[in-house]
């Protein structure tokens with residue numbers, strides 16, 4: 248490669264000289280043209296303070312985590328030509344009222360990794376509280392989920408973000424009539440997106456107070472978010488007992504314990520509303536009564 252460079256008519260070369268204490272470096276930029284080599288610039292280089300934001304943060308805000316209806320909507324709008332299904336998702340989004348207002352009944356969101364017991368718990372809660380059971384993404388988007396799952400994160404996550412706004416309309420409507428239980432919502436959308444985007448270990452996650460964990464201002468806020476956590480061995484046992492085909496992401500989650508930890512840690516860091524963490528490893532009955540106590544405490548039920 249160097250040989251090719253030397254053969255080319257003109258190229259630039261940099262040389263570096265360090266100060267005695269190693270804190271300052273002098274960079275000389277040379278230009279070689281034919282046989283002539285001249286110094287064209289001189290710079291001083293020093294160690295800069297650690298940037299306020301980790302570089303990965305710039306790859307998260309509004310590229311995989313969206314903080315407003317408009318931002319997610321715009322992404323799918325730009326995909327209309329190459330992904331025709333976007334039009335149908337946008338039409339559904341158009342029908343939903345923005346800034347849906349919650350009714351007088353409590354809205355309780357249940358979050359957690361796959362096989363932590365969300366389906367089991369949400370069904371029991373629906374029966375006991377005589378509430379409505381909703382999920383995000385809502386059923387009306389199921390037919391396009393696989394299509395968007397195959398797209399790059401920018402598009403895939405915008406689909407899930409819009410799904411939350413569409414669910415929010417149903418939540419608003421139902422919470423005027425009865426308590427509402429929601430299986431996954433914005434915590435899932437943000438936590439999976441952040442954990443996928445951030446490479447490395449748990450330490451690479453944006454710090455706890457980072458703005459990536461903030462709740463979108465225009466999205467209906469639930470009264471209570473419960474995060475179900477299960478010991479890895481118990482979760483593996485449940486997945487196996489269930490015997491269903493694992494999604495690609497779930498297979499990845501199992502293979503990649505670190506990714507699983509990052510998703511869970513991102514869940515815990517999301518604020519306003521933060522989630523209340525429950526150990527869901529005990530029996531179904533024990534988990535249910537613990538969550539019912541929480542609901543009584545937080546939602547005056």
Ligand SMILES: Nc1ncnc2c1ncn2[C@@H]1O[C@H](COP(=O)(O)OP(=O)(O)O)[C@@H](O)[C@H]1O
Pocket residue numbers: 359360361362363364365366367368485486488489527528529530531532534
């Ligand atoms: N508390 C529990 N103790 C033991 N097994 C459970 C418990 N909660 C759920 N399960 C079982 O674990 C499996 C996964 O539960 P499920 O509710 O489908 O989880 P998710 O909806 O989070 O994927 C199911 O077979 C379910 O019967």
Ligand SMILES: Nc1ccn([C@H]2C[C@H](O)[C@@H](COP(=O)(O)OP(=O)(O)O)O2)c(=O)n1
Pocket residue numbers: 361383384407408410411431432433435436437439494496497
């Ligand atoms: N509200 C939601 C729900 C799911 N997601 C994304 C996050 C993950 O990529 C997957 C997890 O979905 P998965 O199929 O494992 O979940 P269920 O078993 O359907 O509950 O979906 C989301 O971004 N927002």
